[in-house]
Amino acid sequence: MTPDRTPRSPAYRPDIDGLRAVAVVAVILNHLDHRLLPGGYLGVDIFFVISGFVIATSLRQRPDEPLGKLLIGFFARRFRRLVPALALCVAASGLAVWLIAPNPRESLEIGLAALVGVSNIALLWNAQDYFATSATLNFFTQTWSLGGEEQFYLLFPFLVWATGLTRLGRGPARLLAVCLVLSSVSIVALLWLPGWDGGAAYFLVLSRFWELGCGVMAALLPVKWRRLPAWLALVGMIGVMALPLPPSVLVGLLIVPPTVVVILGDASKPLAWPGLVGVGRMSYSLYLWHWPIVSASLLAFGRFHLDIPARLAPMLLLGAASYYWVERPARTRLSNLPRRWSFAVAFGSIGLTAGLLAGLNHWSNPIPLVARTFADVPADYPPFPITLVDHLNECVVDGQSRVAKPTTFDRCTLPPYGAATNTVWAMGDSHAGALDGMMVALYRRTGLGIHLIETPGMPFPAPPGLDFPDRDAFFATTLTRIKPGDIVLLARLFMMREGAVRPMPDVGPWIAEVEALARRLSALGVHVVVAGPPPLFHFDTIFHCALRPDGTTPCDVDRAALAAAIDPVMAALEAAARRQPNLHVFDDFTPLCPPERRTCSPIKDDIPQFRDADHLNGAGAGSLAPSFAAFLTRLGLFQPKP
Numbered sequence: 096m097t098p099d100r101t102p103r104s105p106a107y108r109p110d111i112d113g114l115r116a117v118a119v120v121a122v123i124l125n126h127l128d129h130r131l132l133p134g135g136y137l138g139v140d141i142f143f144v145i146s147g148f149v150i151a152t153s154l155r156q157r158p159d160e161p162l163g164k165l166l167i168g169f170f171a172r173r174f175r176r177l178v179p180a181l182a183l184c185v186a187a188s189g190l191a192v193w194l195i196a197p198n199p200r201e202s203l204e205i206g207l208a209a210l211v212g213v214s215n216i217a218l219l220w221n222a223q224d225y226f227a228t229s230a231t232l233n234f235f236t237q238t239w240s241l242g243g244e245e246q247f248y249l250l251f252p253f254l255v256w257a258t259g260l261t262r263l264g265r266g267p268a269r270l271l272a273v274c275l276v277l278s279s280v281s282i283v284a285l286l287w288l289p290g291w292d293g294g295a296a297y298f299l300v301l302s303r304f305w306e307l308g309c310g311v312m313a314a315l316l317p318v319k320w321r322r323l324p325a326w327l328a329l330v331g332m333i334g335v336m337a338l339p340l341p342p343s344v345l346v347g348l349l350i351v352p353p354t355v356v357v358i359l360g361d362a363s364k365p366l367a368w369p370g371l372v373g374v375g376r377m378s379y380s381l382y383l384w385h386w387p388i389v390s391a392s393l394l395a396f397g398r399f400h401l402d403i404p405a406r407l408a409p410m411l412l413l414g415a416a417s418y419y420w421v422e423r424p425a426r427t428r429l430s431n432l433p434r435r436w437s438f439a440v441a442f443g444s445i446g447l448t449a450g451l452l453a454g455l456n457h458w459s460n461p462i463p464l465v466a467r468t469f470a471d472v473p474a475d476y477p478p479f480p481i482t483l484v485d486h487l488n489e490c491v492v493d494g495q496s497r498v499a500k501p502t503t504f505d506r507c508t509l510p511p512y513g514a515a516t517n518t519v520w521a522m523g524d525s526h527a528g529a530l531d532g533m534m535v536a537l538y539r540r541t542g543l544g545i546h547l548i549e550t551p552g553m554p555f556p557a558p559p560g561l562d563f564p565d566r567d568a569f570f571a572t573t574l575t576r577i578k579p580g581d582i583v584l585l586a587r588l589f590m591m592r593e594g595a596v597r598p599m600p601d602v603g604p605w606i607a608e609v610e611a612l613a614r615r616l617s618a619l620g621v622h623v624v625v626a627g628p629p630p631l632f633h634f635d636t637i638f639h640c641a642l643r644p645d646g647t648t649p650c651d652v653d654r655a656a657l658a659a660a661i662d663p664v665m666a667a668l669e670a671a672a673r674r675q676p677n678l679h680v681f682d683d684f685t686p687l688c689p690p691e692r693r694t695c696s697p698i699k700d701d702i703p704q705f706r707d708a709d710h711l712n713g714a715g716a717g718s719l720a721p722s723f724a725a726f727l728t729r730l731g732l733f734q735p736k737p
Contacts, residue, residue, distance in 0.1 A: 111145060112375030113366030114357060117329075118142050119378040121336050123385045123410065127403050134336035139240045140306055140347040141332070142382075144354045146244055147310025150251060151260075151270075155314065159261040162253075169252045171434040174441035177241070179425040180380050180417050182444035185209055185235065186451055188387040192234045193455040195395050197463045197472060197638065202234040202390075203456045209238035210445045210452075212245035219290075219298040220496060230293070232394050232636055237386035239298055246300040247307050271315040278308035291343045302344065309351050313358050325360025328353035380422050381414035388413070393635050395465055468641035470701040473714035476531045479509055479545075480538055486531045486547065492565050493551050499565045503548065504572050511544035517580045517733070518544030520573055522555040522566070525710060527586040530626065532716030533723060541724055541733060546573070554587035556608040558601045579620030582732060584681075585609060589628035589664050592709065596631055596660040603667065610671045613678035622677045622732055625668055628661045630688050630695040632708040640697050651694040658684075679730055686722040687715065 118138035125135025153172075160168065185206045192199040192206075201221060208217035218230065218239045230236045258273055259266035281304035288296035296302045331353040340346050357366075366372075374381070388410050392402065429437045476486040484490065490507035492499045511518055521527050521534055528549030538545045553563045555570070577583075587605070591597050613623040632650050634640060640650035661684055668680045687704070688695035697705040697715075704715030711719075727733035 109372045110366035111149065111358070112378075113368065113371040114141065114354075115145060115375035115378040116371040116373075117332070117366070118145070119381050119385075120374065122382065123407075125336075126385060126389050127406060131403075132336055133339045134346060134350075136342060137336050137346060137350040140350050141354050142240065142378075143244070143303060143306035144310040144313070144351055144358070146247075147307035147312075148314045148358055149310075150248075151311040151314035154252070154255050155260055155267065157261055162256045165256055165261075166252055167434055169248075171437040172430075173245075173248055175425050175429040175437045176422075177245075177379075178441040178444055180383060180422040181209065181238075181241070182448045183417060183421050184380075184383040184387070185238075186448045188234045188391075189448075189452045189455055191387065191391055193460050195391060195464045196232075197465060199460070199463075200456055202232075203452045205233055205235040205238070206452050207449055207456075209235050209242065210449055212242050215239040215242035215246075215298040215300070219295060232390050234387045234390045236390070237382060243298070243300040243303050244307070247304065251311075267315045271312055274308045274311045274315070278305040278312070281305035281308065285344065291345050292341065297344045306347060306351055309355050310358070313355050316359065325357045326365060328356035328360065329365060332357065377414055377418040380417035381410065384413040384417060385410045394638065465636075465638040468638060469698075469703060472703060473532075473712050475706040475710075475712045476528075477535045477713040477717070479507075480535060482506070482509065486528065486549075490531075490548050491528060491551065492548060492569075493553075494563065494565055497551075499568070504569060507548045508546040509538060509544055511542055513542035515542035515544070515733070517578065517582065518546060519582045519584050520577065521545070521547040521584040521586070522570070522573075523549065523586045524554045524588055525549055525551045526588050526626075526629070527555075527584070529706070529710040529712075530584070530586055530716050530719070532711065532713035533719045534716075535713075536717040536720035537723060540720055543733065554605060555585060556605070556612050558605045558608065574619075577616075577619060577621055580732070581621050582727070583612075583616060583621060583623045584626065585623065586626040588709070590631045590660060590709070592631070596657060598660065598664050602664060606667055606671050610675050610678060613671075613675045617675070617677045622679060622730075623675075624679045624681050624726075626681045626683050627665050627668060629683050629709065629711065630657055630697075632695075632697050632705065634697075634708055637697060637703045637705055637707065640703065642698060642701055647694065648696055648698050650698075651696045654688055654690075654692055654695050657688070657695055679726075681723060681726050683719055683722070686719055687711075 118141035121132055121135035121138035121141075123135075124132040125138070129135070154169070157168075189199075189203055189206050192202040196202065205214050205217050205221070208214040214235060215238075218233075218236060221230070221233075254270060254273055255261065258269040260270045281302060284299075285296055285302040285305065288294070288299065288302050290296050290298075332350060335346070335349045335353070388406050392406050396402075425440065429440060478485055484506050486507075489500075489503065491497045492503065508518075519534065519537065521530055528547065528551070531547060534545045534547050537543055548569055550563055550566045553561065553566060555566055557563060557566070573583075589598060589602055591599055609623065609625060616623060630652070632652055634650045637650075640648040642648055665680065665682065665684075672678045672680050697703060697708075699715075699718070702714055703712060704718065706712040724733065
């Protein structure tokens, strides 16, 4: 195979590197503290436009080649440009997350996906999984955009060859037309797909192609519009990123047009400043390294005074080291060798790094650094007694990544034993699932039968306008087995997670549905119990909540403020219970946060009681079992053994 003599572009534009600098600085500022630049995440959209422009410009300048030679040359250049720096970052970050995190599995899996260019798809899968680690604490979340670009690279050289871009004639015009059509389809997909703030519309290349396509079309336009007011467009870009808009892929519709104007117009003076150009050349390495530093520091230390300089310094040092010692040498040296060396280095780096991550995923770290702050870290979901059913893997159904199986209902039900004859049928969203520890302890304590299938994000009964066939099917089966004296236990998310603590807007209509359900079950002699709102906290991870010397934690919240939001919900539930005799309300807020305490804490006796900011873990839920058993006894729904 002949050496890859990549010609240096005679039309190198330092302002493009300057634009890269604007994009990467915007992203970093946003991720350090979104208040610094609320729309800084749009720097990724700018990168997509730049990538389309640069790739199209590069291929347009190359001589006409057969498809095979075109593909080999294209992928050799992409591999040596992207893979060495990526492999180093993934390997080092994988080792770091293994050392630090108590559960590094999800980060390591995303790292493996990043090595083969599908991390955007893996992160979309995680986003659909209610139990996945927060994207903020995943060390490889930033690689989603790289996955989107790499999937674009799989298609684009075929479009170049099919339209004849590198041949004389109307090749550029044909590719321009094709990109216009595909970009239009992409915008329709963007508007049609769900998840503008972190779902399919956000992650998939189908809904991002139009941004890359705009860059391609900018490279193919026959005239460079030097008279365009590019400096004004640059100001507009920064203005859009400064707006306090909610994170959404739709905001890309505001940032892409001025980006195209900046590329087509004459913005060389403000963007060609040597400092900006230098940062722009390092932008890929800076982008790779900035996110692991954000995640590692949040996981290990939380937010602290002067944390921005403390995070920014290692980002710059590691990004610069990666650029000067790995990224740039790999590009320059491999370009002077036969192309097979580019493939060998790329596949070798990917293989070695994948082996490291697979090994780390297989051998768990017995002493992760952030877990040393607690006497014990309980399981989120203790297994069912006797059958040892794993709640998370068998009793969670969302219709997407966790589907119902023929065995689900029976596997997630235990009949009563001993003197007990009745069953507690727990249903609802993830907050019902978070009562798993209470259900297990209740079974052991009382002999009452238990049943628990949770439907994340979907309370039961479903509020008006929502429907979930799997939950309806489970309830239909329940009605064939339920007996007089049995108890249907309902739990759900009651409070808004963001901003001031306040009830969810659908709580009122949902309570009306619960009252109707109780009337229906009254004819069967069945009681309905609603578990009220538990305490709500605000922290990134429970591992930030270590005890201070005075017995408090950084995650404690004022009890009176929480009670002020919870009391109206409890009052509405209790009013419904007064209207419907077989409807009852269990107050779980009081045992979890006793009135004699000024604050509510997610930690008890140096042991976490919550798995995240508003879901109990096995220990916290288990601590409710005595209160719940006493509650049932007071109502005459259960008679304890003598």
